[in-house]
Amino acid sequence: MRKRIILSALIFAGLTSLTVSCEILEECGTCEQVTIDANNNETRSTPLPYCGEELKDRKDSSPVTIGGVTTYWECY
Secondary structure, eight states: OHHHHHHHHHHHHHHHHOOHHHHSSOOOEEEEEEEEEEEEOOEEOOEEEEEHHHHHOOOOOOOETTEEEEEEEOOO
16 A cells, blocks of 8 residues: 555656646746837836746847837837
């Protein structure tokens, strides 16, 4: 009986270790889009959570200016 309990616990631990969620391993953060118009008026979007590649892409993106309006991502 004792061997059966130990074996079951080991099998359960092994299967649990194989099903680890990727979100636990990824870096996550919150980003909002900031827009500054030609008159220096600043508008911010609603902060949204991003993880992994999406967060990295937003952190690494450069500001874009079109027609005097600059838009960029601010992450924290």
